[in-house]
Amino acid sequence: MTMALPAAAGAERPHHPLAHAPALVLGILLALLIAAALSAATVGAAGIPLERLPAALGFVAGDPATVERDRLVVWSIRLPRIAMAVMVGALLAAGGTILQGLFRNPLADPGLVGVSSGAALAAAATIVLGDRLMPALPAEALPVAAFAGALIVTATLYRIATNGGRTSIAMLLLGGLAIGALAGALTGLLVFIADDRQLRDVTFWTLGSLSGATWAKAATILPFLLALVIATPLLVRDLDRLALGEAEAFHLGTSVERLKRVAIVLVSAAVGAAVAVSGVIGFVGIIVPHLLRLIIGPGHRLLVPAALLLGPVLMLGADTLARVVVAPAELPIGILTAILGAPVFLGLLLRQRAQIGL
Amino acid sequence: MIVLDAEAITVTAGSKRLVDDVSLAILAGQVVTLVGPNGAGKSTLLRALSGEIVPRAGQVRLGGKEIRTLGPAALARRRAVMSQNSTVAFAFTVAEVVRMGAGERQGPRIEAFIDAALAEVDLSGFRERIITTLSGGEQQRAHFARVLVQLMVGAETEGPGLMLLDEPIAALDLRHQLDIADSMRRFATRGGTVLAVLHDLNIAARIADRILVLDRGRLIADGPPQATVTEAMLQAVFRVGGAVGHVPPPGTPFVLPHAMRAMV
Numbered sequence: 001m002t003m004a005l006p007a008a009a010g011a012e013r014p015h016h017p018l019a020h021a022p023a024l025v026l027g028i029l030l031a032l033l034i035a036a037a038l039s040a041a042t043v044g045a046a047g048i049p050l051e052r053l054p055a056a057l058g059f060v061a062g063d064p065a066t067v068e069r070d071r072l073v074v075w076s077i078r079l080p081r082i083a084m085a086v087m088v089g090a091l092l093a094a095g096g097t098i099l100q101g102l103f104r105n106p107l108a109d110p111g112l113v114g115v116s117s118g119a120a121l122a123a124a125a126t127i128v129l130g131d132r133l134m135p136a137l138p139a140e141a142l143p144v145a146a147f148a149g150a151l152i153v154t155a156t157l158y159r160i161a162t163n164g165g166r167t168s169i170a171m172l173l174l175g176g177l178a179i180g181a182l183a184g185a186l187t188g189l190l191v192f193i194a195d196d197r198q199l200r201d202v203t204f205w206t207l208g209s210l211s212g213a214t215w216a217k218a219a220t221i222l223p224f225l226l227a228l229v230i231a232t233p234l235l236v237r238d239l240d241r242l243a244l245g246e247a248e249a250f251h252l253g254t255s256v257e258r259l260k261r262v263a264i265v266l267v268s269a270a271v272g273a274a275v276a277v278s279g280v281i282g283f284v285g286i287i288v289p290h291l292l293r294l295i296i297g298p299g300h301r302l303l304v305p306a307a308l309l310l311g312p313v314l315m316l317g318a319d320t321l322a323r324v325v326v327a328p329a330e331l332p333i334g335i336l337t338a339i340l341g342a343p344v345f346l347g348l349l350l351r352q353r354a355q356i357g358l
Numbered sequence: 359m360i361v362l363d364a365e366a367i368t369v370t371a372g373s374k375r376l377v378d379d380v381s382l383a384i385l386a387g388q389v390v391t392l393v394g395p396n397g398a399g400k401s402t403l404l405r406a407l408s409g410e411i412v413p414r415a416g417q418v419r420l421g422g423k424e425i426r427t428l429g430p431a432a433l434a435r436r437r438a439v440m441s442q443n444s445t446v447a448f449a450f451t452v453a454e455v456v457r458m459g460a461g462e463r464q465g466p467r468i469e470a471f472i473d474a475a476l477a478e479v480d481l482s483g484f485r486e487r488i489i490t491t492l493s494g495g496e497q498q499r500a501h502f503a504r505v506l507v508q509l510m511v512g513a514e515t516e517g518p519g520l521m522l523l524d525e526p527i528a529a530l531d532l533r534h535q536l537d538i539a540d541s542m543r544r545f546a547t548r549g550g551t552v553l554a555v556l557h558d559l560n561i562a563a564r565i566a567d568r569i570l571v572l573d574r575g576r577l578i579a580d581g582p583p584q585a586t587v588t589e590a591m592l593q594a595v596f597r598v599g600g601a602v603g604h605v606p607p608p609g610t611p612f613v614l615p616h617a618m619r620a621m622v
Contacts, residue, residue: 015449015451015486015488016449016451104447104448105447106448237461237462240450240454240458241458243446243447243448243450244444244446244447244455244458245441245444245445247405247410247439247441248439248441248444250409250410250430251408251410251433251434251438251439251441252434252458252459252461252508253430253431253433253434253435253461254430255429255430255431256430293448293449297449297450297451297454298448298449298450299450299454
């Protein structure tokens with residue numbers, strides 16, 4: 001393996017400046033999240049200045065001239081969308097972080113390696129085929145189906161990319177490409193047999209958007225987020241050990257097969273739930289952990305909780321931008337995350353050029 | 359006291375017998391080195407003895423207990439393993455990697471263990487360096503320090519443990535080869551047990567109480583250096599002609615090999 005030579009010892013700057021200040025890191029991220037949520041609540045086609053927000057939320061009595069309309073906008077449009085952006089951002093960022101830990105590589109993004117496509121295919125199939133089997137499909141069916149789709153892809157990908165405890169990044173990316181292409185083709189097939197209403201829904205999955213946000217949708221993915229938050233502490237130490245290799249993790253006391261199963265299920269649940277309500281939104285799972293590793297280092301104990309906070313910030317920021325740049329129309333949020341994320345991915349790819357053998 | 363014993367273990371890959379009917383017993387306080395040509399099955403044998411792979415046939419016991427009945431966490435308290443070419447994904451610092459040897463334990467006591475282990479491998483100034491920016495030999499020493507910390511922590515509850523090392527000094531310069539070799543000896547002096555795969559027969563002979571010679575999966579010699587490192591063994595196993603001399607006073611053998619082809 002070739003590698004850049006380290007800088008002369010004397011010229012070294014400190015790595016990961018905030019690695020040893022978890023409270024500060026999480027505090028800053030929480031403040032950012034609150035700021036992002038406030039701007040998302042106030043900015044938009046129907047502008048609600050910050051000073052009218054407390055009344056709109058119902059905390060204080062407001063100006064009768066505007067308060068009715070403001071309350072309607074905030075409670076039935078802005079807040080469900082904020083709630084969903086926060087949850088989807090947290091799910092995608094933490095899902096990406098865990099996927100990268102599992103594959104021991106920062107390039108593994110759920111969107112790029114086909115996990116999101118698998119989830120979208122399963123969700124689309126549920127809409128198109130499920131409608132024929134069952135007249136009124138429960139709302140909970142979608143995240144569950146998307147979870148199953150993501151699970152099949154993640155488990156298959158692990159088998160393809162990992163051999164004897166070592167992950168081949170070339171096999172991961174190329175195998176993911178093939179799986180993503182297959183899932184995309186099958187989704188295309190579904191488009192042919194879908195009726196008009198179903199077609200609108202299926203197209204939505206392939207583009208990715210938060211525009212259909214409702215409280216009901218947000219409620220269906222809440223259990224997935226809670227499961228992720230609860231399971232995270234059980235996983236972080238073992239993901240660190242896995243960075244040394246599967247054999248080393250075992251020697252250090254980790255039940256590696258169990259860890260892999262739990263990680264695959266968690267990633268699939270996170271990505272599946274996110275895709276079920278917002279479609280395929282790429283690169284969030286790669287930008288967030290990458291930025292964080294530069295500042296706080298790769299230790300998963302802090303990285304995963306930080307991703308759970310920074311993911312929502314990125315998602316709220318991108319969604320607010322998507323709503324205002326071409327107002328009153330709206331840009332698909334996936335375009336913005338790709339503009340931010342693709343260069344990050346390319347940068348990481350170039351850095352690993354030697355390792356991939358290109 | 360027998361720390362590690364194997365009873366007729368066989369490891370196969372397809373129809374190939376990588377380890378073929380090997381039995382051995384290693385006593386507490388011993389330094390045992392495992393030698394043999396490339397592809398003899400040394401790493402595979404070590405992986406079977408560590409519990410990482412389950413042999414096709416036979417049994418491995420650690421401290422008298424069947425190794426398959428001990429979970430990964432219980433194994434980790436009793437033995438530490440250094441694999442060949444460990445690569446670290448992500449930019450962990452040397453201290454973070456070495457700290458992984460301590461499991462969930464943290465605090466000043468663990469930091470003192472880390473400092474002691476890093477001093478032992480001559481990496482005291484490298485605590486906050488990113489491990490992947492170190493040279494191959496420095497990374498190898500950092501992994502050895504991680505093994506030391508794991509054993510220091512394990513010793514608090516289980517007593518002196520077992521070190522299983524796969525070519526721990528392959529990438530090291532001469533001085534650090536001797537440092538690590540001495541460190542293995544010191545560990546054994548304190549009651550620990552060492553089994554190390556080594557390529558350098560001279561270092562193997564210098565530090566070992568016993569040498570195991572593996573050839574094509576079979577254990578063909580097991581004894582003190584004087585009895586195992588012989589010209590007959592060099593010819594039969596390594597296919598080299600040798601001039602085996604002996605260093606006084608204990609008569610540790612040393613090898614000055616030359617290629618067989620040159621002898622014809």
